[in-house]
Structure formats: C-alpha cells, structure tokens
Amino acid sequence: MALHLVFLGRLEDAAGGGSRTVPLVPSIDALLDGLESGLASALRGPRVKLAVNGAVLRDGEAPVLRDGDEIAFLPPVSGG
Amino acid sequence: MSDVRLLAGAFDPARELSAFTAAHPGAGGVVSFLGQVRAGGGVEALELQHYEPLTLPAMQDLAKRVRGRWDLDGLLVIHRSGVMVPGDPIVLAAAAARHRRDAFAAADFAMDHLKSESWFWKREKAGGEWRWIEPRDQDFEDIARWG
Secondary structure, three states: OEEEEEEOOHHHHHHOOOEEEEEOOOOHHHHHHOOOHHHHHHHOOOOOEEEEOOEEOOOOOOOOOOOOOEEEEEOOOOOO | OEEEEEEOOOOOHHHHHHHHHHHOOOOOEEEEEEEEOOOOOOEEEEEEEEOOOOHHHHHHHHHHHHHHHOOOOEEEEEEEOEEEOOOOEEEEEEEEEOOHHHHHHHHHHHHHHHHHHOOEEEEEEEOOEEEEOOOOHHHHHHHHOOO
16 A cells, blocks of 8 residues: 655655655645654745646646545746 | 646657658748757756656646647747756747747647746756756746736
C-alpha cells in the first residue's frame, strides 16, 4: 500500500531526488504532514500545482488517495 | 493533421521543415520558428525536464486549439527534452496555410503558449553548477496579448 511521489523542477532539489515512494495515506494533507517540514512547505507553495495520476488538481480539490496513485508536484513551468 | 512530437534526442530542423513543406504542397505559405540554446553568459548546457503524463498530451491539446483558431493545411510542433548544449535546436514550430497571415499568427500563438504553458522545467549549467530557471514575466505578457 504505497503512493509514488514525483518532484519536478526545483522541487527535485528540495526533495533530494526526482521521486520517492511513501506509505499510503488517505489525503494530500496527510501526505504533506508526513514529509520533512522544509520539503512540505516548498510543496505547499502557492504556485505549486499537483497532479494525481496525470490529472492536474483544481485549487481546493482534495481527492481521496488510493494504493498506487502517482502524485506529481509541479512548480511554475519555465520551458521552451 | 498535426505533427506533434516530444523528442529525447537531437533533431535536424532543416530536414523536418523540408519534409513538412513537401507534405503540404497546397499551402501558399509556411511560417516556422526555431528556438535554439543560446550561447554566451557562461552557459555550458541546458536541460529541459518534462513529465510524461502531462507534457505531450498538453502539446497535442495546444495543437488542436491552434487548428481551431486558424485555417491551416498543417501544423508541426517538435520540442526537445533532456540535456542540450549551445547551438542545439530546442523547439521547431511551423504552420502551413493557404494565406500567410494565418500561418504567421498560428506559429506565433503556438510559440507563446509553448513557452508559458507547456509542462517543461528548465535548468542551466554554468561553472559546472546546475541552476533551475524561474519563469519570466515576459512570457506571461506574451501570452496575455492573445486574449
């Protein structure tokens, strides 16, 4: 029972790696509460978007997490 | 049909443009934009990171929006990810249309939206150190003019 986390861009540095696997918890809030506080505050940044299994969450959306979900943390894009 | 590709390795813009042009003989005009890694500023390398579930699907959605907005014969969007060095092509956008104004506007719109909305994260290597690049205000201003 696990969640797969993906950290994009500068969040990769904050997390010390591009991805990690953590035990399943039911919500994004519970997930963030279980991470190091410095990383959690970077992930809670106002311009960081989240995607669950490739679908970007709208502001305030709080999905119930399930075993095997992939949660991606997306800082502002800077491409092209 | 649009040709939208996300590439992990180098591509040859001249060859791609030539094939695209040949595929649209009915178009009176083809407008293209090539973005390349800028030399100077001590930049040794540039890396574009993408996220598989989002990046290419969003590029395909953008292509659909462009096709819905202008009357085009063809649209080509090729974008690199991975590590590049100065002079390497990053992005090629080309629009083929019966009339040149549609082609100019479509390529311009596609580039503004690729720059400010697509799912890429950029870092530069200078002096042996990698540094993430934050988005530029100019990119948001560029996109705002499309309403």
